[in-house]
Amino acid sequence: MxxxxxxxxxxxxxxxxxxxxxxxxxxxxxxxxxxxxxxxxxxxxxxxxxxxxxxxxxxxxxxxxxxxxxxxxxxxxxxxxxxxxxxxxxxxxxxxxxxxxxxxxxxxxxxxxxxxxxxxxxxxxxxxxxxxxxxxxxxxxxxxxxxxxxxxxxxxxxxxDYERGMDMATIDKLFDELKEELIPLVKAIVSKPQPDRSKFTRSLDVNKQKEFSRYLLEYIGFDFDRGVMAESEHPFTTNIDRNDVRLTNHYYENDFLNAAFSIIHEGGHGIYEQNVHGRFEHTPLSECSYMGLHESQSRMFENVLGRNINFWKPVMPKFYELFPEMSDVTVEELYREVNRVQNGLVRIDSDEVTYCFHIILRYELEREMFNGNVSVDDLPKHWADKMEEYLGIRPETDAEGVMQDTHWSGGMFGYFPSYLLGSIYDGMFLEKIEEELGNVDTILAEGRIKDITKWLNEKIHTYGRYREPKEVIQAVCGKELSVKPLIKYFKEKYTDIYGL
Amino acid sequence: MxxxxxxxxxxxxxxxxxxxxxxxxxxxxxxxxxxxxxxxxxxxxxxxxxxxxxxxxxxxxxxxxxxxxxxxxxxxxxxxxxxxxxxxxxxxxxxxxxxxxxxxxxxxxxxxxxxxxxxxxxxxxxxxxxxxxxxxxxxxxxxxxxxxxxxxxxxxxxxxDYERGMDMATIDKLFDELKEELIPLVKAIVSKPQPDRSKFTRSLDVNKQKEFSRYLLEYIGFDFDRGVMAESEHPFTTNIDRNDVRLTNHYYENDFLNAAFSIIHEGGHGIYEQNVHGRFEHTPLSECSYMGLHESQSRMFENVLGRNINFWKPVMPKFYELFPEMSDVTVEELYREVNRVQNGLVRIDSDEVTYCFHIILRYELEREMFNGNVSVDDLPKHWADKMEEYLGIRPETDAEGVMQDTHWSGGMFGYFPSYLLGSIYDGMFLEKIEEELGNVDTILAEGRIKDITKWLNEKIHTYGRYREPKEVIQAVCGKELSVKPLIKYFKEKYTDIYGL
Incomplete structure (x- = not known):
């Protein structure tokens, strides 16, 4: 019985x-x-x-x-x-x-x-x-x-609901600390000269881009026996269960980097889902619904690892093989391009650091919408004003402004902060990875990214949503949540790249 | 209320x-x-x-x-x-x-x-x-x-269940009449010399083939606002409802004709489903489950229309545009190739006329399996014996023998005869189309295939499964079911092509 x-x-x-x-x-x-x-x-x-x-x-x-x-x-x-x-x-x-x-x-x-x-x-x-x-x-x-x-x-x-244990008081504090440090950092960066981007807008066959996306997913440790990749307007990850994890990507002929980084991002989500412990199936523990934690995994792969020059060193042979027309692109040029910091209108096209402001803007607007201070009628104006305040630019259309993301259209209010919380967690995880596995540059350069994937599997993924986000931070890093490691990471990285 | x-x-x-x-x-x-x-x-x-x-x-x-x-x-x-x-x-x-x-x-x-x-x-x-x-x-x-x-x-x-009103007595009679006429016809054909096929095994980009498949579907009247095309091992058609009709195709680099004719076939099924009258929705009349009638529509497009030289005349510009490496292929050569009659092992690769024997073989084996005269153990042997009897060849593997089709694996016993019944109906429909719309060669050559699609929509599709197959034949053709028109069609066609 x-x-x-x-x-x-x-x-x-x-x-x-x-x-x-x-x-x-x-x-x-x-x-x-x-x-x-x-x-x-x-x-x-x-x-x-x-x-x-x-x-x-x-x-x-x-x-x-x-x-x-x-x-x-x-x-x-x-x-x-x-x-x-x-x-x-x-x-x-x-x-x-x-x-x-x-x-x-x-x-x-x-x-x-x-x-x-x-x-x-x-x-x-x-x-x-x-x-x-x-x-x-x-x-x-x-x-x-x-x-x-x-x-x-x-x-x-x-x-x-999207990140257990989070509230406005906590987020306001974290985001305000970030704003204080990042507004001057971004100002310093964008005053510097930018490299030429023309090599990266060359037309590359969309089917080759799909092949490359697939390669990247396998490279970082996504398991195609238990997952698929398809195409949609906006990339996303979903799963039927841990044995059927589904990612999408989108492709632009003249912007292969968009597809490449989108799929590394979704791959991070997918790897998390695929590696939750099997015994949690049919229980809530298998539903990884802490979205800040989820985004920390996608953004770990996309940004912390994917935008490191050493990530690309072992990938370049495949890149040149698929795209012989890119044989004149050096790994240094590619690295520079994927770390170009520029004030742009569209969240998903933005770089790692200005991205923070895209999130802070949405968070503040949501907060005010639900507190009754911003109406749907006024939303585009408030959006534009905040864009101007943080990034010095205003959208010309609502399509590249307030309508650019799918979240609000599906009723996902409260989700946006997760992205930035994810990055904050990543700052902390990165410190711990280096402590336990050694220098990340070396690991990546040696093509051993799966060592990091495995570390994440064991430290985070396997627990599903057994532990709440703050508990994960405590268990993995042994300290309280702080924006400091992320700020340190940004400062070191961009000081080097832009010669600040 | x-x-x-x-x-x-x-x-x-x-x-x-x-x-x-x-x-x-x-x-x-x-x-x-x-x-x-x-x-x-x-x-x-x-x-x-x-x-x-x-x-x-x-x-x-x-x-x-x-x-x-x-x-x-x-x-x-x-x-x-x-x-x-x-x-x-x-x-x-x-x-x-x-x-x-x-x-x-x-x-x-x-x-x-x-x-x-x-x-x-x-x-x-x-x-x-x-x-x-x-x-x-x-x-x-x-x-x-x-x-x-x-x-x-x-x-x-x-x-x-698969074709209301059909039974072994009726089918035995129809198929026996066919065998009598077609065995000597095929013998005569295969004794004649065959054209060179080398141009048609050239490697053609699979993505271009997909584009061509899509073009062909639109050309014959499939509506992509209410349908999609995807890829699967074996092409098939299914539908959520009349506004969401789904086809698949498969692709081989060195055999573009396979994909082209598969998609024209599935397109015929899809056009039927898309054109059932909207008021039948949520009733059994919208479920087009008379499979002989269904196959008559797919095979009308695939064979009667698609293997007519005049079908291809208006299509050639698009064909040359997508496949410039095929610019030396004339429409006459293409026509000859798609009507090559050859004794082969695989049903879905077979030509219009030997196809009949692939069906008769399966029908006879099913009949005997359910009558208890053929066991699953003996099936491969019986299969091989019948192949030898009808087509003079024996399969070397079960993959290209008894396991080649999906039907039995899904429990679809009694389905196979539908394909051939469909062709028999098509012989009769063709006579009627020519009577009512004029010469089919002319219609096709003038790129007016959608006139025929419209005729089929109005005479057959719109009724869904309101009328049973025999009633459809009576209502559309005004006479009883007979294999004679199909035999006449085959004889005229192959006499001309093979100079019998």
Whole structure:
């Protein structure tokens, strides 16, 4: 006979089938669904997520969880599964407060809003997107009001939802410290001369770029037996489970570096998902939903490792083989190009350091939107003003301004800070890697990047979301979260590159 | 308030969401799922199809159908919706006899068996596939025994399931007439000299081939706003609904004609699905499940139109543009090559006329397997013997013999005859097209193939599966089914090409 715990896991596994089908529908909508097929997909998503939601909030679920929470059962579990069951209880309590009809409406609205955003962005038509954005905000407020109990949902709840333990007070402090150091650093950098970029805008065959993307993923340790790579407008990572992790990339004929770094970034996410311990499957511990921690992994590969000159040294032979027309590009030139610091309008095209301001801007706007100080009507103006304040430039269109990212179109408010938190964590992880594995430059130059991947697998990935972000920092680095290592990393790197 | 009929349709629409998710999972398994992700997909498929099956065979379904079958309700419906409801009743009765657990087991087993087949074929390992094939046969027997009522399921039931109204008696007669005429015809053809094929084995860029496939699909009238094209080992067509019709193709560097004709074939299936009348949605009339009729549409485009020299005349400029290395290929040479008749081992690589024997062989083996005269152990030998009898050749491996097709691996027994029935119908449709639209050579040469597509849309596609195959023949051609037009078409065509 199955134990109470096994019964619970089996029921969660059943629910998982419906959740996974929703993930698949979402993946398909981004990578395959034809234009006219969207409405049906949205309807399917609504039906399946409703079914999953009903099961997740059912009396049966409650009974199964509570049975395992009985001390006689609970004490038989190890610390991991105890944590898993506590998480289930927390999720159950939160979900139970959301009315089924609201959940269905919310899910279908968000799927539709993303579709509208896609077209509106293409046509630079903020007016078309605005009513959806407005609704996204009110739906999100309502969602968190339900989750936290009527009246208690606010922007802090959203931050906590994407990065457990984070709130405005903590983030304000971290980001303010960063601003103080980075505003003068960026000013100093951009006053320096820039290298010529013309070699890097040469037209390179898109299919060769795909091959190169695949090569890079394998090089950093992504497992294609348990993952796939496809194409979508905006690169992203999703997963059915740890054995089916899915990445996308996008390609521009005259900007191969865009695809290369996008895929290294997504690869970091994917490697995390692929390396969560197998025994966490069908439990919340397998759902790596702490997004700052997740972004620390993608940004570790993309920036800390990928923008190091030594990353490229062992990769150049493959690069020259695929792109013989680039045989006159030296690894030094490539390194300089991928570390060009320039004030630009678009987050995903920006360099490692000005990127921080793209995030701070979004964070501050979200915070003010949910605090009622910025309206959807005024959003483009506030956006432009902040861009000017931090980077000295203003967007000419909403497509390259307020509509550039997918997040708000899907109701992901509170996600943006994760990117920068990820970099802050990376500063700390980098120190620890050097302490434990030795000089990163040497490891990379010797083509041993997978040693670092393995270290990350063992120190971070395998735990899934067993540990909360602050616990991870403490466990891995043995100290409190601080922006100092990141600032040190930036200063050393750019002082060298730009001769400050 | 919704009418009884609307209530029924709404419920069917709900079920449809789960069915469509299964279609999507299946599509994904063929086009995207990584190797290690298969088991999870199979499990998802099991859960979702069980849910759909439970709804389809529920008391609620029965009550909804019966309520609409009440004369006071039924008489308010037009002939189409009356037929739709009668089909629902038939399907309900049949499904109700299948135990839910059997249905789940069956579905999951077949998904797994297809996966096993894929590997077994690649590794030419019939031993690995055999136990699955054996189980496929016994599961299929059991399935039809349930559907038709215990003890009544047999090979005739399967034939009827794939092509309503067909049985062994009818097919034996049609196929025997064909054999009588075609065995001497093929003998005469293959005794003649063959043209040189070397120009057609040149290496052509696979990405250009994809572009050409896309061009051909648009040329014949496939609508990419309501459809997509992807890649899979074996080309196929599926659809979420009429607004989301999905085709795949496969590509070989040294055999561009394979991809070109595969996609024209799948395009014919896809055009049928895209042009079923919109008001049939959520009813059985939108499910074009008469496979002979379906194959008549794919084979009309692939063979009757696609292997006509005049099809290619307006296409050649695009062909030369995409493949400048083929500029020395004349349209006459291309025409000759795509009508090369040769005794080959592989069905999907075979020409229009020897193809008939590939089908007759499979039909006869299926018939004897289900009649208990051929065992799975002996199958390869019987296969080889029949190949020798009809085409004078024997396969050297099971991969190019009994394991070459996907059908049996997925439990599709009774499907194969559909291909040849489709060609027989096409002989009759061709006569009628010429009567109503004029000379097909002229229409094609003038680049007006879409006139024929439109004729097929109006005469056949729009009706979905409202009319049964024999009714379609009667309604469109005004006469009984006969192999004579097909034989006449073959004789004229090959007499001309091979100078018989």
């Amino acid at each position: 199955a134990s109470k715990f096994e019964e619970l896991i089996n029921y969660r596994r059943e629910i998982g089938n419906f959740d996974k089908a929703c993930t698949l529908i979402n993946w398909d909508m981004e990578t395959a669904t034809p234009k006219m097929g969207t409405d049906t997909m949205v309807e399917m998503m609504g039906a399946l997520s409703t079914k999953a939601f009903e099961m997740r909030t059912s009396e049966k679920m409650e009974q199964l969880i509570d049975a395992v929470l009985e001390p006689s059962e609970f004490e038989q579990l190890d610390q991991y599964m105890q944590k898993a069951v506590k998480e289930m209880k927390k999720n159950f309590e939160e979900n139970k407060r959301i009315p089924v009809e609201f959940h269905t409406e919310y899910t279908m609205h968000m799927a539709k809003a993303q579709e509208v955003w896609r077209t509106a962005k293409r046509e630079n038509n903020y007016e078309a997107f605005k009513p959806y954005l407005e609704k996204n905000i009110s739906y999100t407020k309502q969602l968190y009001a339900y989750i936290k109990g009527e009246g208690k949902g606010n922007y802090d709840s959203m931050l906590d | 919704a009418s009884k009929f609307e209530e029924l349709i709404n419920y069917r629409r709900e079920i449809g969401n789960f069915d469509k998710a299964c279609t999507l999972i299946n599509w994904d398994m063929e086009t995207a799922t990584p190797k290690m992700g298969t088991d999870t997909m199979v499990e998802m498929m099991g859960a979702l199809s069980t849910k759909a099956f439970e709804m389809r065979t529920s008391e609620k379904m029965e009550q909804l159908i019966d309520a609409v079958l009440e004369p006071s309700e039924f008489e308010q419906l037009d002939q189409y919706m009356q037929k739709a409801v009668k089909e629902m009743k038939k399907n309900f009765e049949e499904n109700k006899r299948i135990p839910v657990e059997f249905h789940t087991e069956y579905t999951m087993h077949m998904a797994k068996a297809q996966e096993v087949w894929r590997t077994a074929k690649r590794e030419n390992n019939y031993e690995a596939f055999k136990p699955y094939l054996e189980k496929n046969i016994s599961y299929t027997k059991q399935l039809y025994a349930y559907i038709k009522g215990e003890g009544k399921g047999n090979y005739d039931s399967m034939l009827d």
